[in-house]
Amino acid sequence: TRENPSGLPLPPGPRGLPFIGNVLDIDPARPWLTYCDWSEKYGESLFCDLVYSSILGQDYIIINPVKVAKELFEQRSSIYSDRMNPALYDLFGISSYTPMLGYTDEWKRHRKLFHMTLRAEAAANCRDLNLRQARGLVLNMLDMSMGEAGEVDGHLAAFAATLTMAVTYGYNASSWDDPLVARAKMIAETLSTELPAERAMLFNTFPLFQRLPSWLPGLAVKRKAACCRGLVAEARDVPFEYAKEQMAVQLTLAGSSTRSMVSDFLRSHEDEDINDGVERSTRNTASAVFLAGVDTTSSSLLVFVLAMTLHSDVQERARAEIHAVLGSNELPAFEHRASLPYVEAVLREVLRWHPVVPLGIPHATSTSDIYNGYHIPKGLSVVCVSRMSRPSSDPDATRFNPERHLLPNGQLAPDVSCTSDPVFGFGRRACPGKFFAEGSMWAAIVMMLSTVRFAPLVDADGKPVEVKAEFTMGAASRPAPFRCCITSVSAERESEIRAALMSA
């Protein structure tokens, strides 16, 4: 990492302490705020757009404006598409998941598979499934009398999880408690609590930790890792075997077969012998879908529910638009999407207002580079904060305002789409599930807007209980617990939905 044949300086940045670097300077709960401050202090003032820092032996550059992210991650993608792979990932058994893989042939195989099933046109095949699950979601919500965030969240997570299992394995999970879904959920929860970036770096900086026994104080994480490794193997293999068995049954019955990521792949190799390596890649890619797709989608939908609870005016305007296009009982479908620009603007604003992966996933450099007269070493972690940047020059940036995506004539501003939003990352590592994610989010949002109303709860004196726009902090960020009231907006539409679900 330290080789510097160009002799050029490293980008400017805060001076760190020996060994631990800048770890004490960072707000651990909201690191992006520290990064934004650094960007202003060291980056912008020196017209550099890059900040250099070192945390527990790992060197970082922090990039802020979208322009720079595009230049590095898109135009120089062969240098900036690697990942750091801390030793802790191996301990947890997740180093073969797509987001963790380096810029290798194995990673390219994973991305090919994602492209096959979830590229824009292929994701469009999931529309019926999206709508069906979205109908189930609103009925579950209507069956709640009032919304404890935990309960709303549970329904949103079940929506994302069942959809993901169906699209990946053709598996129809009955509920959130379904054993396959529950196992995958447990892994996602373990990883989010046990694998903060600082801990991963600590294990890399002090390899001794990896060799010490797990019963030593402070090393309980190693016991949890062992337990997680077993779950990861089951979550990878059990649904995969299910998909294979289903294909065999369908072939025997010669009936119409359910499509899924796994069955599409197996079918495309029907005439060849699939070697172990290729099958292993497919298992790993498929299990990464749940890990990367469920929490991100359900947290973004919870951001929507929070925004609607806070902004009844936005909710009513979106609902009026749906009503004008569909009347009082027709159910929303994808063919209505182009006629609902305000609903589209709401979706874009949900993604912009509070990105649920605030710092994306850091990229790493696979060779050294020179940018703007600065030396960028090989093996450096590159963190992009462009999404969280709230320039003081734009006080409007923290306001939830879908209108920012509309032209004065009410039509959508044409220059951006949801899937080109920086919230999904940049370049070759950009989120491969983004088309699927925005399709499923649109289905859920339009179905919720058309059928249920979100409002703050009312206390014993008839006053609305205050709801605050507060968020949990960390690598993944979601609304902090809040309560809301959920009511039906149209008896006709509710009964249409029940009828549609009965006949499905």
Ligand code: HEM
């Ligand atoms: C609103 C929902 C979602 C958001 C905000 C989101 C965001 C992101 C971000 C920021 C990255 C890192 C991009 C980068 O490194 O530049 C990423 C990567 C990834 N996402 Fe998503 N994502 C979402 C939904 C999904 C879904 C539904 C799936 C699967 C169907 C998925 C699969 C992945 C995978 C596999 C990666 C790793 C890609 C790689 O390393 O090459 N995501 N996502």
